[in-house]
Amino acid sequence: MKRITSLFFIIFSTILLAQPEANYDETRIPKFSVPDPLTSFSGRAITDTDQWEKNRKLEIYQFFEKQIYGKVPAMLDEYSFKVIEQDNNAFEGKAQRKQIAVGLKKNGRTLNFNILLYLPNGHENAPVFLGYNFHGNHTVTNDPKVIITEAWNANNDDLKISNNKATEASRGVRTNRWPITKMLEKGYGLATVYYGEIDPDKNDFSDGLHSLYYTEEQTRPRTNEWGSIAAWAFGLSRAMDYLENDTNISNVIVFGHSRLGKAALWAGVTDPRFSGVISNNSGCGGAALSKRKYGETIEHITTSFPHWFSQSFKKYSNREETLPVDQHQLLALIAPRPLYVASAIEDEWADPKGEFLSSQYASKVYELYGKKGLSLTDVHEVDKPIQRTLAYHMRAGKHDVTEYDWDQYMIWADTFAK
Template sequence: MGKWPQSIELAAWAGWLLLISATARLRILIMNLSLLGIIATALVLSVTLNAEEFVFEANYDESKIPAYELPDVLAGVTTADDWVAKRVEWYDLLSREMFGMAPPESQGATQFRSAADNTLVLDGKVLLRQLIVELAGKELNLALFLPKSATEKAVPVFLGYNFNGNHTVIDDPAVLLPQSWMRSTSDHQAHEKDRGTSASRWSIEQIVDGGFGLVTLYYGDVDPDFDDGFKNGVHEQLGIPAADQAASIATWAWALSRVVDVLEKVEEVDATKVAVFGHSRLGKTSLWAGASDERIALVISNDSGCGGAALSRRRIGETVWRINDSFPHWFCGNFKKYGNHEADMPFDNHVLLALVAPRPLYVASAEADQWADPKGEFLSCLHADPVYRLLGTEGLPTDTMPAVNEPVHGQIGYHMRSGKHDVTDFDWQQYVEFATRHLSKLGPR
């Protein structure tokens, strides 16, 4: 065979050179991708290991509380008029950074209707009225337990969510069995056998004997209490909240205000004398409802703990990290950055309590409920006291934590009951007495 022409030979050599160059580049690319893969894997392993290394252990030792300084709730405030503007600043801050900003009232236009005929319960002592409230595409079932005298003269009421359905607060077939998703049953359905199972927490006879009504509804009707990315409850219509918008607690609080809208139209209820009550997570809810809606005349927090009445910086029992890890749907997305960084919070929970001022506020703890930090709850009251006094009330009548079962009743009331995380007749005895003292000053409707 003869030689190839020189031009073809040169083209062949050029092709070989290009192939060698491309192969080299491909090898470098593969090496780089492999290196990136190793780095990415290492980062994932690092994050995983760090997550595994952090094991939460609750602290109950006062000597291990980190040194802290609380934000001055009255910074820049010298007069009651100054507080008006300062209160707006604090409220907006807690809205953006902790609870989330509530939906506009226009999204909460409420319609209501009777759900059943009025009837007498508890041996004829109590009038039961049941309403269905339409809110953001959902139906809320209200049970109103009223003194019989309410048909002649409107009565003040305690308003609060229940955990397990209206049928659990009293053992009476007259209370409608809910059709909602239920939190506490294995099949998430309501059952006849559950009637009255939470009655010990409500003391309806004591409330009615004191001249008050009780208005209650199941909190899961508003927003079922589990993390599904805000796809259920009223969020189906309201939408998935942004990092500074209302999560579950703020949504429950917002719905309580919409119930107050309804109560203003109920003849048997004096809506100028609504006392909002809540236990545990619903105590956090009652505090935020009271801060958000100044129509609410009196606010009660029962064992609300972290995210409620307790000071977060103490890091006793439940902490900001722990509550956001266990219940990521309760608080807005912005609050999560303060997990294990409570010192970076530009507020603490004494500010939340101060937002209720000058209206009456009652905070209750339980001796065996150290998870909720009873001392931290009392200290929060103490540090909210200056706002109450600035506004001309007596505030908290002691600067020393009272003994167990020794209530103190000022414009701020407090007690630490013996026993566990619960609501008892003793608690209700204090709430009825406190409400009688304060709401009677408001005059008739």
């Protein structure tokens, strides 16, 4: 076992050392042109929402689907929901707690995952934040009734996860990222799912959602088929299948941090049932412009995490100038629904300025619908949120989700996303 572990370390270290050094110097950013979201690939100007909806939106969507995130091969054969646990007096009487088992079936194979749902007592038709967690539903709360995931889990000494398995020792280790009490007191619910139950976050397509769809002798998705980000987005939509039919829920805002921020954006694009979308520090392949080649790049991300995107995305590695789109057009596909993009000043790997510029460039599509986003004269200042239909903030600190972030999201949702 030690020999295998050492060999893995050597291989992983070799991959990291082979990658180019990240650029954090604005003067070294290559010259590039930002593709206009309101000019079609053929050069046609888009002047109204009808042209956008019928023509331009579709061609941008199809490019992202086939060349970046990958296409879902087919519909499920069956899916099911079962409330396996419920308590109407959770969180000292503040909430109703439900745990819902979701079953997905395709080609005679099944996959199951659990939704943890808290709804505020005393609030009918509450809006709900839906977001993935990184290590299990039991990590977001100290609530002893929350089921511990049995799915593969990335080892983390700080979070007390070893042997790729979560245990009671990891209960509540991520409460700092989920201010559930504050959400409930403000009338919001929370639905969360462990993303590893949908697709384990490793470069191995032998298990997880993808494997339900394989034909005989197939071991990984085809070139233009879905990577893990698209699979995680698909899982969010399956959670939405349940949530939209819960009569105590008014609307659902999809949220994600880091790689799960990328998944939340793609879920928001592919599923119009989400009333709003929040991207927290989503970086490369999320909200940040790829063509800036600042911090993490396509080469970095497709080398370190080759399972996240479709295989076709790798051909743009170190060739960002050949991309006919950029991530601001992904953001534009969410219009006119509310969208919040957030950065952190010390999170240079995720390129805060690139996320801000992307939000600015996407705003012209929001303006087409008569909605307000970021103007080209806005500046990104630390801890000074811009609260509009397309909103943005850059907070002090590092790559994380903080109570400050959630405070801004709830202020914004009160006005724009309920």
